[in-house]
Amino acid sequence: MTVDAKTSAEVTPKPDMVTLTIDGTQVSVPKGTLIIRAAEMIGTAIPRFCDHPLLDPVGACRQCMVEIPDAGNGRGFPKPQASCTMPVAEGMKVNTQVSSPVAKKAQEGMLELLLINHPLDCPICDKGGECPLQNQSLSHGYGESRYLGRKRTFPKPVNISAQILLDRERCVLCARCTRFSEQISGDPFIALVERGALQQIGTYEQDPYDSYFSGNVVQICPVGALTSAAYRFQSRPFDLVSTTTTCEHCAAGCQLRTDQRHHQVKRRLAGNLPEVNEEWSCDKGRFGFMYGRGDDRVTRPLVRRDGVLQPASWPEAIDVVVHGLRAAAGAVGVQTGGRLTVENAYGYSKFARVVLGTNNIDFRSRPASHEEARFLAANVAGRTVAESVNYADFDSASHVVLVGFEPEDESPIVFLRLRKAVRKNRLQVTTLAPFASRGTAKLNATLVPVAPGGEAAALAGLDGLDSGTVVLLGERVATLPGVLSTATARAAQTGARLAWIPRRAGEVGALEAGCLPGLLPGGRPTTDVRARVDVAAHWGVPTLPGTPGLSGDEQFAALANGSLKAVLIAGVDPYDLADPTTALAGLDNADFVLSIEQRMSAVTERADVVLPASLLEEQAGNFLNWEHRAGRVNNVNRQPVTPMTDLRILAALADAFGADLGFRAAKQAFADLNELGQWDGTRPAATRGGTHVKSEGIALASWRELLDASQGNDFELALRATARPALARLSPVTAERLALGDIVRVSDGTREVLLPLEATDGMVDDVVWVPMNPSRTDRLWAAPGTPVTVSAVFADEGE
Structure with missing residues (x-):
């Protein structure tokens, strides 16, 4: 860092620049730039297979050969060089295939070599139509083959994992997959084995490719050697309609490319968003889009008659909702969950305050606290x-x-x-x-x-x-x-x-939208008079409730004891909560339950009215990721009839109440929230929370693994098959002290699970770790730190 003497301001120095000549054109680039990148800056695309801007250069495929008559020192290289590994130098002269017959011949020769054993099965290959080898063979290769021998073949496909399949004869040995696994994800479970003509991608015989990021090797494979079980033989690339969108599975804010055919999503690919996910995606975001295709999908309104949910028209269902919520006389709770776009969450926030007149709203459908x-x-x-x-x-x-x-x-x-x-x-x-x-x-x-x-x-x-x-x-x-x-x-x-x-994609957006009992949109405290006046004026209502409302857990408890009469609940799975027993008891005791849902659940089973909300792929909006960065959600499957999003449902309900929500479309809601802006007044103090009381015996530790039994992973069998086996972890000292065997029972006094034991070096003594949600039934709901008992399971008990 340097300082300008005149302004005394810090000035970032420009990087050292290097000037070279490529195909007769001078170009200046930062020192250390690779020749292949410098050529791109003047619009020359040098063919390549192994090169990837996010991977370390390796020079494996040799397809990007260029002629270098002058390396910057007055001397050149006698043979063509790989442009993906060589940095530029001052005064260097480079001739690519555009101007050099030598470079062109080298590239054609490499393509001919690669095609000697490569099968010409483009019509059935998943990569056909978007294959760099196919494209470069046409643009840079010979018009016909001179090879008359027998091509190399292997048994196919090889299951590298339940999700990833390998056709070894298609591989061009570019090492993109192995470099990604080693450098990016840190999962080096695939490697190049053998030598010469027998060289191929191999795996450890006893261990499948175990990675949360395995789908990326399919996307960056320049040929059809690696394919996914989910997309294999599903569609031709040129039959797909592509839409850029944002992933709904976590708060990372990844950009994805969603491809659909005949209004059915066929695959997802990682988008190119350097500020967030660069060009990568986890497997849950890539493959977890089947959750709305089951028989439990809610497609029309349901109203409970004679104790049974029965199909109803929208006007009838809305009338029943208005009657049920009005009968509760203001004793209503609203729970939005953490999966909504910011626009839908903003709709619930305004509906709760303006229509229902309550601050009883919470998005935290998970263990939470006042702290x-x-x-x-x-x-x-x-x-x-x-x-x-x-x-x-x-x-x-x-x-x-x-x-x-x-x-x-x-x-x-x-x-x-x-x-x-x-x-x-x-x-x-x-x-x-x-x-x-x-x-x-x-x-x-x-x-x-x-x-x-x-x-x-x-x-x-x-x-x-x-x-x-x-x-x-x-x-x-x-x-x-x-x-x-x-x-x-x-x-x-x-x-x-x-x-x-x-963990959830919609939580930051719900927070900004005001889906907390003590918070209005933009971080405004409900107890601040100026904040309430500010929001009320923007919404065009005379006043807003000033008393902080009930949290999600408090709402369920109030429903159970009768102090709360009704609840509007959207996208909340009681089994995600810290205390599902109390939640279900509260729903059972409620006078009226309105569920706005996509699929049948433990909530819809207890609801008086169920209103079907559209899937994310059928609507537009935004997610705010953990950085507060807005990620655009685009409509992937446009419907002939405008789908009933949460926002449209709330607007229709507000109309029936004689109120005006003020917006029906996501674009209007987003503009309204932005116009309201952020709070510029005093924020509530972050007061100190309670202190932890050390538990006696064995303390429970737990978290959710990425691929667990959550509904977002449903109906994608190959993805679920790659989930890591559930097990219990204890320190070797604790396991020996308790005289445990291969299988242990972990009990919190209410529920118990039986899991294989893995003694983990370096683990804290007197702590047992179990996955939080390995299945819908075998799980504990106790909070971390809860004392549990761990005991051995004999062989006849585990059968």
């Missing part, structure tokens, strides 16, 4: 991208601390960006956890061993926090008393920056 609500109001709500920690900060940070957050499972693209910063910038990562998970091990993270409930004390005593530190807080810290207030205090003391990364 978390205060933290979100004080530190997260009302922020912009510029005010928030973002992905680029990982590259400039010196230290990242993970608290209650497993990035590979809970936000996979955050994991990839952290791993990139670790590789490129030597970022130091510290994790506060009971053991070093597979994901944090791939980040070379320093483990601070801590039992559940001890995170606040560990964070309070953690050294090395300064202005270059970013503390990433997962949504699980809501169940760990004192962590959020401790993090706030440490940030104020050290200058460290905080970022909250929830």
Whole structure:
């Protein structure tokens, strides 16, 4: 960094520039630029297979050969060189296939060599129509083959995993897949084996390709050697209609390309968004789009008559809803869940206040706490991208601390960006956890061993926090008393920056839309008179309720004891909650339950009216990711009749109540929320939460793995088959002390699960870790830190 003497302002120096000549055209590029990139800057596309801008150069395919008569020192290379591995030099002269017969002949020769054993099965290959080998053979290859021998063949396909299939004879040995696995995801379970004409992609015989990012190797494969079980033989690329959209599965905000044919989504590919997911996607985002195709899809309104849900018309269903909610006389709760676009969430926020006259609204359909609500109001709500920690900060940070957050499972693209910063910038990562998970091990993270409930004390005593530190807080810290207030205090003391990364895609948008009992849109406190006047004036109503409402858990408890009479509930699965028993009891006891849903669930089974909401692929809108960056959701499957989104349903209900929601389309709602803007007044203080009481016996630790039993993974069998086996983890010392065998029983006193035991080195003693949601039935709902019992299971019990 230099300083301008006249202005005393810091000035970022320009990178060293190098001037060279490519095909007779002079071009200046930053020092270190590869020749293949410099050629792109003047519009010359050098053919390539192994080269990828996000992978380290390897020069494996030799397709990008160029002639270099002058390397910048007055001497040239006697033979063509690979342009994907050679950096530019001052004064260098390069001749590509455009101007050099030597380069052109070299490229044609390499293509001829690659095609010797490559099968000409383009009409049945999934890559046919979008294949670089196909395209370059036409543009840079010979018109006909001189090879008359027998092509190499292999048995096909090879199941590298349940999701990824390999046709070995198609492989051109570019090593893109192996480099991605090793450099980007850290899962080196595929490799080049053998030599010469027998060289091929191989796997460990006993271990399938186990990666949350395996679909990326299919997308970057330049031929049809790697295909996915989900898309294989489904469509030709030129029959697909492509739409750019944003992933709905987590808060990373990944851009995806969704391809549909005949109004049915056939595949998803990672989009190109350098600021967020670059060109990568996790397997859940790539393959998890089948969840709306089951027999449990709600397609028309249902009204309960004589104790049975029966089909009804929209006018009849709306009339029943109005009667049921009015009868509750204001004792109504609203729960929105964390999967809605920001526009739909804003619709629920306004409907609750303007139509129902209540602040009883909460998006947290998961374990939550009042401490978390205060933290979100004080530190997260009302922020912009510029005010928030973002992905680029990982590259400039010196230290990242993970608290209650497993990035590979809970936000996979955050994991990839952290791993990139670790590789490129030597970022130091510290994790506060009971053991070093597979994901944090791939980040070379320093483990601070801590039992559940001890995170606040560990964070309070953690050294090395300064202005270059970013503390990433997962949504699980809501169940760990004192962590959020401790993090706030440490940030104020050290200058460290905080970022909250929830697991669901719609949570940040719901927060900004005001779907919290103590918060109005834009981070405005419900208790602040000026904030209420501000929003009321914008919405065109005389007043808004000022008393903070009930949280989601409190709403269910109030329904169970009769103090709350009715509930409007959208996209909430009671089995995601900390206490599903109380939630279901509350729904059973409610006078009226309105469910706005896409699929039948435990809520719809207890609802008086079920209104069908359109799938995400049938509507437009935006998600706000954890950075507060808006990611556009585009309509993938346009319907002949405008689908009933949550927003349109709420507008119709408001009309029936004699009120005006003010918008029906997502574009109108988004503009209205932006016009309202962020709160510029005093924010509520992030007061200290409770303290953790150390549990006796074995403490429970848990989190959701990426591929679990959640509904978003439904109906994609190959994806579900790649889920990691459920198991229980204990330290070797604890396992030996309890005299445990291969199978253990973990019980919280109410429920129990039987799981294989894995003794994990370095794990905290007297802690057992189990996955949070391995199946719909075999799971515990106890909060982290809850004392549980762990006992051995004898062979006859496990049968």
